[in-house]
Amino acid sequence: MTFNSTVDPKDKHQFETISKEWWDPSGSLGSLHRFTPIRIEYFKNAIRRHHLGSWEQPKPLAGLKILDVGCGGGLLAEPMARLGGHVTAIDSSFSSIEIAKEHAEFSKLVIDYKMDTPEELANTGKQYDVVYASEVIEHVSDRALFLNSLRRLLLPKGVVIITTINRNLISLAFAKIAAEYFFGMIPKGTHDFSKFLKPEELQSEALKAGIIFDDITGFKPLFDGRYTKTSITAINYGASGSLAATIT
Numbered sequence: 001m002t003f004n005s006t007v008d009p010k011d012k013h014q015f016e017t018i019s020k021e022w023w024d025p026s027g028s029l030g031s032l033h034r035f036t037p038i039r040i041e042y043f044k045n046a047i048r049r050h051h052l053g054s055w056e057q058p059k060p061l062a063g064l065k066i067l068d069v070g071c072g073g074g075l076l077a078e079p080m081a082r083l084g085g086h087v088t089a090i091d092s093s094f095s096s097i098e099i100a101k102e103h104a105e106f107s108k109l110v111i112d113y114k115m116d117t118p119e120e121l122a123n124t125g126k127q128y129d130v131v132y133a134s135e136v137i138e139h140v141s142d143r144a145l146f147l148n149s150l151r152r153l154l155l156p157k158g159v160v161i162i163t164t165i166n167r168n169l170i171s172l173a174f175a176k177i178a179a180e181y182f183f184g185m186i187p188k189g190t191h192d193f194s195k196f197l198k199p200e201e202l203q204s205e206a207l208k209a210g211i212i213f214d215d216i217t218g219f220k221p222l223f224d225g226r227y228t229k230t231s232i233t234a235i236n237y238g239a240s241g242s243l244a245a246t247i248t
């Protein structure tokens with residue numbers, strides 16, 4: 001039994017409250033919709049870089065066991081399933097999982113959704129080829145436990161991917177103040193600035209947990225609201241890598 005938890009109760013309450021908006025692209029979670037295509041592109045590149053997937057096939061992720069940690073309404077789980085992945089998707093928010101299940105049924109996709117946390121799932125001994133947590137680590141209450149759990153959930157030759165928000169004055173201005181209070185792009189109080197994480201902090205904390213992130217890529221919004229890749233990691237960025245033991 002796990003006594004420590006990665007779930008922040010205040011944050012859980014916030015996601016329970018907004019879960020009905022998951023699939024409304026013009027609602028308060030719309031920026032995640034617009035961020036999805038570049039995130040999927042980043043995931044595909046990371047998986048390919050780690051020699052997983054069958055890239056000459058129409059469904060390149062066929063045969064891969066994929067875990068989406070903090071899946072919300074399934075904005076990423078659905079495209080990953082369409083690419084052929086056998087997707088398990090977990091979230092600590094009950095209502096988000098209910099919405100995700102309903103939407104997958106509507107989309108005629110088979111996705112194994114569960115209300116769960118990474119630490120509890122890791123205790124079952126299950127492991128995956130691809131483990132990703134997109135825009136989640138900045139919401140958890142115990143980062144060391146979270147990263148340790150991701151490592152335990154990864155198969156020896158698997159790939160682990162995180163996307164999150166940097167911590168500096170630029171991200172405070174854009175990702176917190178402007179997005180929540182000025183433009184109303186995301187609900188007020190969604191983010192706690194102190195939980196934003198610099199790429200080098202993520203890399204060093206991940207290494208302590210046994211994960212090597214060998215790629216860090218920045219993302220930036222375009223004028224039409226979509227996102228693109230950039231070498232600048234000042235606001236949003238992705239990190240991908242593998243178990244430290246497979247490299248050393």
Ligand SMILES: C[S@@+](CC[C@H](N)C(=O)[O-])C[C@H]1O[C@@H](n2cnc3c(N)ncnc32)[C@H](O)[C@@H]1O
Nearest residue numbers: 006007015070071072075091092093117134135
């Ligand atoms: C910003 S949303 C991102 C959702 C999804 N990954 C996406 O990008 O569309 C963060 C999600 O992480 C979930 N979450 C936060 N802490 C969690 C934890 N410890 N275990 C599982 N899910 C968690 C929240 O309930 C919420 O649905």
